[in-house]
Amino acid sequence: MQNFDVIIIGGGFLGLSTAYQLSKMGVKTLLLEAGDIGGGTSASCSGRAQTCEGHLDPLNIQIIRDGLARHETLEEELGARYDWRKIGLFLLIRSEELWQRWQERSAILTPAGIPTEVVDRVALQKAEPNMNTSHLLGAAYSVEGMLDPLKFSLAYANAAQRQGAVILGRSKVTGFEVKNHQITAVKTKNTVYRAEKVAVMAGAWTSKVTRMAGVSVPVHFTHAEALVTERIPPMIYNNVELADFYETIHGKAKAVAIGVHPQLNGTLDISEAVTTTDQLHKGVSAWGVTSISKELVRLYPSLEKVRIVRTWGRPTSFTPDEEPLIGWVPGIDNLFVGTSLVITITTVPLLSEWMALMIQGKQSPVSMDEYSPTRFAVPAL
Numbered sequence: 001m002q003n004f005d006v007i008i009i010g011g012g013f014l015g016l017s018t019a020y021q022l023s024k025m026g027v028k029t030l031l032l033e034a035g036d037i038g039g040g041t042s043a044s045c046s047g048r049a050q051t052c053e054g055h056l057d058p059l060n061i062q063i064i065r066d067g068l069a070r071h072e073t074l075e076e077e078l079g080a081r082y083d084w085r086k087i088g089l090f091l092l093i094r095s096e097e098l099w100q101r102w103q104e105r106s107a108i109l110t111p112a113g114i115p116t117e118v119v120d121r122v123a124l125q126k127a128e129p130n131m132n133t134s135h136l137l138g139a140a141y142s143v144e145g146m147l148d149p150l151k152f153s154l155a156y157a158n159a160a161q162r163q164g165a166v167i168l169g170r171s172k173v174t175g176f177e178v179k180n181h182q183i184t185a186v187k188t189k190n191t192v193y194r195a196e197k198v199a200v201m202a203g204a205w206t207s208k209v210t211r212m213a214g215v216s217v218p219v220h221f222t223h224a225e226a227l228v229t230e231r232i233p234p235m236i237y238n239n240v241e242l243a244d245f246y247e248t249i250h251g252k253a254k255a256v257a258i259g260v261h262p263q264l265n266g267t268l269d270i271s272e273a274v275t276t277t278d279q280l281h282k283g284v285s286a287w288g289v290t291s292i293s294k295e296l297v298r299l300y301p302s303l304e305k306v307r308i309v310r311t312w313g314r315p316t317s318f319t320p321d322e323e324p325l326i327g328w329v330p331g332i333d334n335l336f337v338g339t340s341l342v343i344t345i346t347t348v349p350l351l352s353e354w355m356a357l358m359i360q361g362k363q364s365p366v367s368m369d370e371y372s373p374t375r376f377a378v379p380a381l
């Protein structure tokens with residue numbers, strides 16, 4: 001039997017950063033991760049600290065702007081380098097309707113502190129001379145952050161441990177003991193742990209985990225495949241994504257939303273082929289790799305002969321309204337949930353601190369009530 005103030009379930013960006021914040025605040029924290037640290041979705045993502053693609057409500061704009069600012073000093077705070085850098089982002093515009101929409105978004109984002117502009121095809125071609133822009137009207141342009149997602153995960157894990165947190169990989173939670181609407185024990189195969197509070201930060205697995213405690217939270221997921229190329233001489237200078245990324249993938253059984261991200265080591269990280277599925281898995285498909293490759297070569301014809309070094313797939317979680325899910329779960333008094341941030345890397349340094357305060361029963365500096373699970377029906381099973 002082992003006793004803690006807080007047990008966090010899930011060793012991705014959310015769980016690790018919240019474990020760091022809690023332990024820094026003097027809270028005795030245990031983190032249980034089913035696989036390797038970061039081995040869920042976090043360490044396998046593209047590493048973009050997105051800026052201009054989020055919802056336009058005031059809270060979302062604030063957490064993106066202030067979260068990005070936190071990154072400027074976070075490597076120093078965590079005592080580890082994770083290749084933080086700034087890079088331009090072009091969001092490709094393929095229709096008049098999108099052109100208009102991004103003009104309107106830019107007019108809101110720029111004065112709010114997230115400078116964004118719409119550029120025409122000539123300007124895009126000048127910035128990315130190797131891109132085939134023939135099917136494009138132009139792009140929305142902004143500056144965003146980039147990092148190495150595995151190093152970022154490990155930076156948080158190591159910093160949390162230095163603050164006294166116990167971080168256990170290969171420790172899958174297999175069940176809970178629940179009495180009088182309280183989780184009284186968290187079970188792994190070989191050990192039973194106790195804590196006053198339990199925080200489920202299990203990404204796409206969140207709903208599966210809370211179900212073991214008898215409550216169902218509305219966390220869904222899509223499955224995304226990505227690939228990395230061999231090293232090539234520099235020929236892509238900015239991150240490139242679709243301006244209608246979410247419309248392109250959501251509600252479709254299968255869709256490709258091409259994203260191209262030049263890496264420091266000369267490779268290209270290319271995302272993503274997305275499948276709607278009820279299976280949580282880490283696999284890839286012939287369809288995914290082929291479809292991404294076709295879109296890549298359409299956009300950059302000179303990459304036709306470039307070799308793919310590795311492919312992978314991971315689930316990404318989202319809620320029905322595509323807003324984060326953060327707060328106490330109705331029906332179980334000591335169960336907190338944090339997941340589906342959407343713009344995750346940018347906001348996690350800030351939101352992890354706010355979540356750590358909430359878990360202790362304190363106020364976060366800005367209310368996150370709009371992200372509370374109470375906005376959905378959370379049925380007891």
Ligand SMILES: Cc1cc2nc3c(=O)[nH]c(=O)nc-3n(C[C@H](O)[C@H](O)[C@H](O)COP(=O)(O)OP(=O)(O)OC[C@H]3O[C@@H](n4cnc5c(N)ncnc54)[C@H](O)[C@@H]3O)c2cc1C
Binds near residue numbers: 346
């Ligand atoms: C291809 C791809 C590219 C992406 N690119 C970006 C990007 O550039 N920028 C960005 O911000 N976001 C990106 N994302 C999304 C981002 O990766 C996720 O939002 C983020 O990783 C979620 O972090 P998390 O901590 O919530 O979940 P995870 O990292 O999935 O962590 C949850 C953990 O819970 C663990 N777990 C599950 N069940 C149990 C259990 N029973 N017991 C113990 N542990 C358990 C899992 O093993 C997992 O490690 C991308 C996603 C994909 C798939």
